[in-house]
Structure formats: structure tokens, C-alpha cells
Amino acid sequence: MSRILVFGGHGKVALLLAPVLVERGHLVTAVIRNPAHTAEVEATGATARVADVERLDTAQLAELIAGHDAVVWSAGAGGGDPERTRAVDRDAAVRSMDAAAAAGVTRYVMVSYFGAGPDHGVPEGDSFYAYAEAKSAADEHLRASALEYTILAPGALTLDEATGRIDVAATESASVARADVAAVIAAALAEPATIGRSIRFNTGTVPIPEALRG
Numbered sequence: 001m002s003r004i005l006v007f008g009g010h011g012k013v014a015l016l017l018a019p020v021l022v023e024r025g026h027l028v029t030a031v032i033r034n035p036a037h038t039a040e041v042e043a044t045g046a047t048a049r050v051a052d053v054e055r056l057d058t059a060q061l062a063e064l065i066a067g068h069d070a071v072v073w074s075a076g077a078g079g080g081d082p083e084r085t086r087a088v089d090r091d092a093a094v095r096s097m098d099a100a101a102a103a104g105v106t107r108y109v110m111v112s113y114f115g116a117g118p119d120h121g122v123p124e125g126d127s128f129y130a131y132a133e134a135k136s137a138a139d140e141h142l143r144a145s146a147l148e149y150t151i152l153a154p155g156a157l158t159l160d161e162a163t164g165r166i167d168v169a170a171t172e173s174a175s176v177a178r179a180d181v182a183a184v185i186a187a188a189l190a191e192p193a194t195i196g197r198s199i200r201f202n203t204g205t206v207p208i209p210e211a212l213r214g
Contacts (some may be wrong), residue, residue, distance in 0.1 A: 001025045001026055001027065002024070002026045002027070002069040002189070003027045003029070003068045003069050003070075004021055004026050004027070004028050004029070004068060004069065004070045004071075004072060004189065005029045005031065005064070005065055005068040005070070005071050005073060006018065006028060006029070006031065006046070006072045006117045006165050007031045007053060007071070007072065007073050007074060007075040007096060008031070008074040008075030008076060008111075009030025009031050009032045009037075009041050009048065009049075009074075010032045010033075010034065010037040010040065010041055010048065010071070011028075011031070011074050011075070011076070011108045012013075012038060012157075012178050013074050013111065013115050013157070013178050013181050013182050013185070014030060014042070014072075014074045014182075015040070015044055015071070016178055016179050016181075016182035017074070017182040017186060018030055018044035018045060018046040019044045019045055020176055020182055020186045021046075021186055022044065022045030022046065022182060023045075024186065024190075025133075025181060028044075028045065028046040028047065029046065029048075029049050029068065030044070030046040030047065030048050030049065030091050031045050031050075031051050031053065031064070031075070032048055032049070032050055032051075033050070033051070033052050033053070033054075034050075035045050035050045036064075036178050037131075038050070040124055043106060043201075045144070046174075049064070051057065051064055051072060053075060053088065053092040053095075053096065053099065053156045053187050054084070054087050054088055054092055056092075056095070056113065057103065058099045059099075060076065061095055061099035061187075062099040062100075062102040062103040063103075064099075065096070065099050065103040065105050066086045066103040066104075066105070067103075068105050069107060069124070070105065070107035070108070070189055071100050071105055071107070071108045071109070072108075072111070072185060072189070073093055073098065073108070073109070073110045073111060074111045074185075075088060075089075075092070075093070075181075076088060076089050076131075077089055077131075077139060079088065079103055079127070081129060082129075082130035084173065085130040085131050085134050085170075086130060086133075086134050087098070087176070088134075089131060089134035089135055090134035090135075090138050091135070093110070093134075093138040093177050094137070094138055094141045096137070097138075097141060097142055097145055097147060098145075100147060101146060101147060106146070106147050106148045106150045107147070107189070107195075108142065108145075108147045108148065108149045108150075109149070109150045109152065109185055109188055109189060110138070110139065110149065110151045110152065111150075111152055111154075111185065112135050112138075112139050112151050112153045112182070112198075113135060113153055113154065113173075114153050114154060114156075114173035114200050114201075115132070115153075116132070116135045116139055116153055116156045116174055117136055118136055118140070118149075119182075120132040120133075120135075120136055135178070139198070140153055143198070148195045148196070149195070149196065150186055150194040150195060150196075150197055150198075150199065151187045151198040151199070152188060152195070152199055152201070153198060153199065153200040153201070154172035154176045154181045154184070154200075154201055154202070155170070155173040155174045155176050155201070155203075156173060156174070156176070157174050157175070157176065157178050157203040158174040158175050158176065158177050158178065159177070159178060160175075160177040160178065160179075160203075161177060162177055162180050162182075162183060163177065163180055163203055163208055164180065164183065164207060164208055165180075165187060165203070165204050165205050165208065166180060166201040166202065166203060166204045166206060166208055167202045167203065167204025167205065167206065167208055167211075168200065168201045168204070168206070168211045168212070168214055169200060169201065170201065170202045173200075173202065174202040174203065175202060175203060175205065176201060176202050176203045177203065180184070180203065180208070184199075184201065184208055184212070185209050187208050187209050187212050188212055191209065191212045191213060193212065193214075194212050199202075200211065
């Protein structure tokens with residue numbers, strides 16, 4: 001049994017992830033910004049914790065993280081306002097990494113996206129540019145940290161049924177069900193072979209545990 005803290009606890013992926021982790025015997029704390037989402041989150045078996053990551057400093061985040069065994073970052077500003085995108089997807093994410101290190105919680109799983117990186121190729125005038133830049137900066141900060149990190153980079157997210165199978169060898173983004181992303185997060189937390197790796201994936205033919213051991 002592990003105590004797992006999930007940032008972005010009301011997101012579509014996180015709501016699918018929590019019951020998977022709970023079923024495996026873990027204690028899940030889901031960080032949410034809106035207290036109105038508490039009941040929906042706790043229906044998954046997680047414990048809701050209301051906190052605005054955009055406003056918490058590193059020390060406050062460390063206090064929130066302390067006592068857990070792993071952190072999952074599945075939070076995001078949801079696009080739109082570039083300033084808020086930078087504040088959440090870059091700055092708050094980076095603070096959470098520094099906070100995890102300060103709290104002595106070394107296992108950290110980041111949910112990114114397939115094309116993330118300094119070479120993301122999104123033009124500056126594109127509405128997706130701020131997000132691409134923010135995720136690139138956050139991922140690079142995580143790679144440079146001393147945390148036992150895994151960066152998961154799924155293709156385009158769908159609401160399809162889970163398949164339990166992915167493709168980690170793909171060179172171009174396709175799509176993957178959010179339910180499979182949730183299963184990948186849960187499997188990565190349990191698989192030491194994912195530590196220190198960035199894993200891009202789409203829907204595929206290889207069972208998730210086997211694909212992650214690769």
C-alpha cells in the first residue's frame with residue numbers, strides 16, 4: 001500500500017486513475033481547486049484536498065506533499081489564457097517538483113503530451129504555443145532534478161473504452177483513451193523500470209505492463 005497524491009484530482013484522467021489505485025489498495029489524495037468537486041472526487045474512493053496550486057508556494061506545497069510516497073502531476077490550466085497556462089503548467093508544476101524534493105518524496109510521475117519538448121515545433125503565434133512552452137520547461141526541470149521521475153507523454157486523448165494496450169515505439173502522435181492513460185499512470189507507479197524515463201505512447205497492441213517494462 002502506498003499513499004499517492006494526485007494534483008489535478010478533478011481532471012478526466014485523474015477521476016479514472018483514482019479508482020484504479022484505490023482498487024490496488026493505495027490511499028489516494030486528490031488535490032482540487034474547487035470545493036464543489038469534493039463529492040465527485042471522493043466517489044472514486046480518493047480523499048479530496050482543496051488547495052489552489054497556482055497560489056501555494058514551494059513550502060506550502062511541500063507541506064501538502066509530505067507523508068506521501070508518490071506524486072502524480074495531472075493538473076493543467078486547460079488552455080486559453082497564456083498567463084494562467086504558464087502559472088499552472090510551468091510554474092506550479094516546477095514548484096511541486098521542488099516541494100516533493102524538499103518533503104523527501106522522490107517518486108514523481110508527470111503527465112505530459114506526446115510532442116512535448118524544446119523541439120515541439122509549435123509556432124509562436126499558435127494558441128497552443130504557451131502550453132507547449134510551459135510543458136517543455138516543466139519536463140526539462142523534472143529531468144534535471146534528483147527525483148525518481150517518469151514522464152508520460154500520451155497522444156491525443158479520447159473518451160474511448162480502455163484497451164489495456166499501448167504503443168511506446170510510435171514516432172508520431174495518434175490517440176489513446178483517457179482510461180488507458182490512467183492505467184499507464186498506475187502501472188508506471190508500480191514499475192521501477194519506468195524511473196528516469198520519458199515514455200511517449202498511443203493506443204497499440206502491447207499490454208501496458210509489458211510495454212512499460214521495455
